[in-house]
Amino acid sequence: MQIILKPIGVQVVVVFGASSGIGRITALEFAKRGAKVCVAARGEEGLKSLVAEIEASGGGAFYVVADAADFEQVQNVAEKTVERYGRLDTWIHSAAAFMFATVEQTEPAEYKRLFEVNLLGQIHGAKAALPHLKEKGGALIHLTSVEAWRGVPFQSAYVASKHGVHGFLQVLRVELKHEQIPVSVTEILPAAINTPIYDKGANKMPFKPRAVPPLYHPKVVADAIVFAAENPIDDLIAGGAGLGVVLAERFSPAVAGWFSEKIGFTAQKTDEASDGDYEGSLFEPVSGFDTIEGRFSDEQFSSDPYTYLKTNPKVTNTLLAAAGAVLGGVLLWRARKSEKLKNQKLKVDGLFKS
Template structure:
């Protein structure tokens, strides 16, 4: 069975974590391209502001206040979407939080809350979306991280939650495939992205928390999300430099361990005061799209190629052919 997803302009899309960062950028972009968008988050004021901006630009959107850690609230948001638009075509799990601390210094209540949002938020979203998509087909897109494949010091609890998300998403895909359920399951794995996640994090390190470099613009992730809403994708890594980091960690894990001493100081700026408030438990800060501190790269050749598998294979084959030719010439020279 071949799953064909609807054009974006014919879709109803639910996006969690839509009051700031990647979710907000994706919601605005989806609405600009004709999708009917349901923005879900805890911050009512920020949601109202976002919906008004989308409508002012000619888009169609509503909001639903919900904490993704509460499955009853997530189900109520889905019911509101269906009650207003009649269906759901794509569900995007984007809500997430972070903690900057060594594992031994991470308060247990914060650690548990992080998993409630980052991991169980994905579980609640998927379990809520499946009954609406099972018969008509559609997509469930989850925003993970390169931390789904790569451990990290200081952002260690965050990385652990993203590892759990990857395990859940991959297993869910296998089970739905085995049952021939027409739902595309996609995991988006961004590198460091210029969003307010560091400013919203619970920070237990000295100085202002920083997004791990290299940093990319959230519009690149939004484009990957919209691509997966229209085309069946297994996973998409956003940011070629992030993909290189994952390859380093996969093939040279001991080297990565030794680099921790270099990585830890780069996770904060000790010349600037740290943010005292956090959105981990309550949405205390207003939503914004970007950090305003670490401008992100606006292009990624790797990510653009990854969304076009034929082009990516061509690039890989060209690289292999070039390396083979170079090796051949060197061998001839030695003779």
């Protein structure tokens, strides 16, 4: 079965988790390309400013306040979108909660809440969107993390939720293919991205957390999402450093675990103190962080060659063809040189024999 996705310029798109970070820049990128966009999140303040920014640039958008943990609210987002625009072509699920604490520090209620947002929320998004996408085909694009493959200390709840989404998407993708349903299911796995999540997330440590470097600008992920909305693809790592994480876990979990222990503790610490009792946005939205970038803009990479090549296959194919031509030329030159030397040797041998 071949899945044909519409050009973004004529798509109707939902971006769930759009008030800040990856979701916010993704909504802006789709609107800039002509898509009609519904943005959703818990924080109305961030959604209002986002829609205003889109409309000021000539785009079309509206917002719906919704909590990913509540299935009825998520369904309402899908229904409002279809009611307003007549259909739904792409559902992008970016909403996520974050908590920075050891396993012993994390309470059962905190695990429950984070799983409701990060795991059940993604399931809610897929189930709310699928009835509408099945009608004419479309795309489900879900954000997880390279931590869906290998986790780091202080993030047990977040890591477990991302592993769960990874497994859910594998099953969903196979079931849709088996039933010949023309809906692509893409998992976007960002590496460390400079978003406000490290300030919005709950924190029980005596210091403010940070991501293990290197960090990338959120647009690196948005570019991967834009690509997946037009090109059916199972998964896509956003940020080349993330490829190393996934490959290490695939080929040597012991080595990946060793790096997680040696780097994970020190690389996530900052010199900024915290009272160790910051609830953040785990249970309720927090204001002041409705931005695309976090506080590490001075060290982020604004682009990524790996993601660029993965999302620009024509460029990749051109480079491969050029590399093949160069290699072929070198091999031909060596073959001709070898043949020339062989002929010269035969001539010399003939002179001595005569």
